[in-house]
Amino acid sequence: MPHPRVVIIGASTGMGHALARLFLSEGYPTAMLARHVEPMHALTAQYAHVPHAVAQIDICRVSTVPTILQHTITRLEGMDILVHCAGYGLVNPHLDYAVEEGMIETNIKGFTAVMDWAFQYFLQQQKGHLVAITSVAGIRGDRHAPAYFASKAYQISYLQALHHKAVKSGLPIVVTDIRPGFVNTKPMEGKRFWMCSTETAAAHIFKAIRQRKRLAYITPRWRWVALAMRIAPYWVYEKVM
Template identity: 25%
Template sequence: MTRDRPLVAITGASSGIGEATARAFSAAGHPVLLMARRLDRLEALGLPNAVLARVDVRDRQAIAAAVSDAEAKFGPVDMMFANAGIARLGDIASQPPEEWDEMIDINTKGVMNSVHAVMSAMIARKHGTLMMMSSIAGRKVYPDHTVYCGTKFFVHAVSESFREYLAPHDVRVIVLSPGIIETEVLDHVNDKNTLAGYQANKKAIGGGISADVVAKLILDAYQMPQKAIVQEIVITPTRQKY
């Protein structure tokens, strides 16, 4: 079955920017493939024309299977939002290396796995958009963000390479680099001193931006003509100076 508007796939769709983006694209009439580890959260969204899949982005085959199932119902994925990520912030000297591994596997390999599931088909169709979740921490370094920054700098680097590679095939690559957003990102921080510092900085600037604001920007960038690309979206609270 196909729809007038093409299928959009989102990883990490159970909360934060992923959830807000799922709602925005669904409201705009798109069928959506929603992938996350927490299937109950996806079900609670209650979105129409949605394929829901319990997916860990470290599992390349699981992403591919979810894409195949959704495409059988709604046609090809026209945008992949490689959104899933985790921020295990902490003092690098005392941070457990297992936290490094988790960030590297999810934030870098997970992005590559998400792209791999749709890129060849987009090249064949000469149409499609890759929305790559990075961060302001992929443009600047911050205290206690060492490995996290490294993973987001990786996203920037591979996105630039993908864009150069895919431009002749009319496939767009857009990097999303948010600052402090109202999401569950702090839930993954185990270092108490780092968490306190982050929360103090967030309070000092009057809090973060709603994820709905970011989702609207994503939708606006996607809705540009295919021959036009917003190469990077950088959005922060007005009072976030760095």
């Protein structure tokens, strides 16, 4: 049985790049999209025998998203799984609006443009698997990075809505919410507790996708942090954070 065809958005760096490498190494036809194409071309050159496609995309330019995705999927000869890894997060304790706006444009507007188009594609196809990287940060707000935490809460809620739509459609469309804790990507440089490498994160994400999970924490022990964040009284959360 042939492998599903995978489209990864945000595949030039970090978890997206590591995940693309893993899919290609396992023989999955894989399309990679991001703003910077050079790292993706370098990766696909190592797996030239595997069907692949590379395309440039800036999800903040929402009007271009449908055309680029459709063209890329045509080159891949279809899409069974879409993984959205594109995200933007910075600490912004002084509420610099330019910084907040960048996260809103990427994590809300760009994210929504991709999710809407992909979900409609899977509805027309009558099957598919939609995966998005959200964050444990989406569970509650934080004073150090208000827009990042809020945008991740938006993503979590949006995926819940799409899952509900999929269930009501009666079609075999799976929506997977991947919630990482600390992963050693460039914006998060520095030593933090329970931080894992992008390769470790990708391995866990790959497993969750193959198991068609509804929700997965990366790494799995972050589920306990998420539980504590949800149930902690406000006065405890505010004192700790």
